[in-house]
Amino acid sequence: MIIHEAISVPYLCVSSTKNIFFNPEQQQCPENAQSMILLLSRQDDGSTALVIEWLIALRKKYIRVNSDTNRMKFVSFDIDKEELIIEQNGVRVNLAEVNSTWYRRRGFSMENISIEDTTLSKAVFRNNSHYHKTHMQSELKVMIEFIHAFVEGRSTKQIGNHSSVEVNKLKVLEAAKRCGLKIPQSFIVTTKADLVNIINTYNDVITKAISGQGVYFFTQTHHYYSYTEKIGLEQAAELPDTFFPSLFQTQIKKKYELRIFYLRGECYTMAIFSQGDKKTEVDFRKYNTKKPNRFVPYKLPAGIEQKLTKLMNELNLDTGSIDIIVDRNNEYYFLEVNPIGQFSMTSVPCNYYLEKKIAELL
């Protein structure tokens, strides 16, 4: 009774040899030789580090591959021997040993697969010095797809997957509608006249990127990033008569916003109260540090949970971060799903221990 249940066997049988690492670049905890977890991530991902703390506590063996560093590098693949070798600090690992994969971020990339950049940046073909780069990109694409298929095919445990990670926002909206979820009225238009028409009909209209999370680009002098922005007649007037196809949606009059971390049929939901605050009214990522938004646990109605599960199944996603807006009539509007969305922002304020749950599932 005195001993807290978390202080169970794994904690107390720490062996006498030093083999526990926190450094994400020194990834072995070579206890349980028959299983190895592959963490595909990026160097800057804090959630991966938090999951690793739990993996260490659970004494699970793992390797972490970051897409943005060549410290862990592809070496070779032998189809007969079933060997896919990567190397780090002179230590070679056969990824065929992997039986559990967490697709947190892309993992493999140009950075850790190509030998070096300088040869590739030389001009090779006359009159079109970049032709070979396009070719290398296609080679790389096949390689990356294969490596992921190789490890995923051997993984009896897996969270996230490479093939479903690139969701098409428009397909998702259609699928959400099919699953019985409400979505904002959505239009892609190319002319000012059509846009003005939409604004006149619906009054409150927002625009956001059709792909991914929008612009996120840092130069030495400037940071560019796009949020969801409200667009009125005034802003529309500044646009040319015709423009690149752009997504417009009716703005939902929100009571609050929900961020749901979906994991294997479970919805870990958090409500975000930002409506009292002009700064965060349209997009809560425009954070107000003086008076931070309230982040509190939320219980979704069972019907909405069922529809979300149906949607995630249809999209072949076992995990992802879902955005929903609840309007003043308690209607739930599905906005989008991000298969690799941040979840610590939900886990920490709601005390959900998602990092531990993920470590346990791996």
Next chain:
Amino acid sequence: MNPVRLAGHTGDYLTLYADCFLVQGHTRTMICDVSRKKMFFISNAYHELLLELKTKTIGEVGDMLEDQSDFEEFEQFANYLISHELGFITDNIECFPPIDLVWDSPYSITNAIIDIREKRLNFEKIFLELEQLNCPYVQIRAYSVLSPEQLQSILLCTAATDFKHMQFLLKFPQSFSIEPYSQLVQQYKMISLQFHSVPGADFEQLKGSYPYSDISFIRQEIDSCAGCGVINSESFTLYSLHGFIENIRFNGCLNRKISIDENGDICNCPSMAKKHGNIDNTYLKDVMAKEEFQVYWHINKDEVAVCKDCEYRYICTDCRAYLTDPGNLYSKPLKCNYNPYTAKWNNQ
């Protein structure tokens, strides 16, 4: 913001945000806004009201009030909560569960204190064992002067460790030069140094002279662990939801802590009389696994006499070493001057 009229919300609920916790004391109740790290105090009558509001609508609670002036006070109180963003009115209260007060940590030991004076401790063994226990935070308190060379010899023993942070509390030496110490903090990124017992003149001279936070100076004289355990408004802690919940469930000071006193004796904290063997011939992991060692981890403020009636109890670090009744494990900390029955600090 216009005041909210409750008459328009009789079918709705008034509820606190889940990160605003009610802590009822004998005299008054604290609303602890954990996310924004703010404390609000309300009378216990309003605490009762908030408890009623968990299951009853605003209208139902209004009907329980005796006369119109009570209802007006209720409305004022509701507006106080709403304007301070502590609470909100909702028509779907079933969607807003409380925060589950589960607490866990991937670290079997989260922090360690090591005291040193004259006796030379085997830091190689200590650090290796702490590393094997996966302990992320280490504090070393030196009551005699440690030369930069002595400090370095301790730091050399950290080579095989991966502590997240090591804090050194160092006695200020008679002739002080910052240079060798600043070299050490540059070399060992995970350490910070705080010099204690700094004489007034030196303190004035040094104050603000070093631009980084990894070396700091305090005037307070610390010549033994006996100075610890003081509880006052400065010692309250509210740094995260995780820490707050730990403080509700476990002992705010001792949970998952292990210490080594200046003689090398292993203990929950150096100030505690009970020792669990000497580091020279005892493994830390064997000590921490003992039930009699972990018993202190689990003494929370709801179990301590007087403290259980205190509205500050969930942000109080507690002290189990210096007690008002040394024979009673569950008696009030000796060095606390707050009286929850009068809601006053006795020394003021």
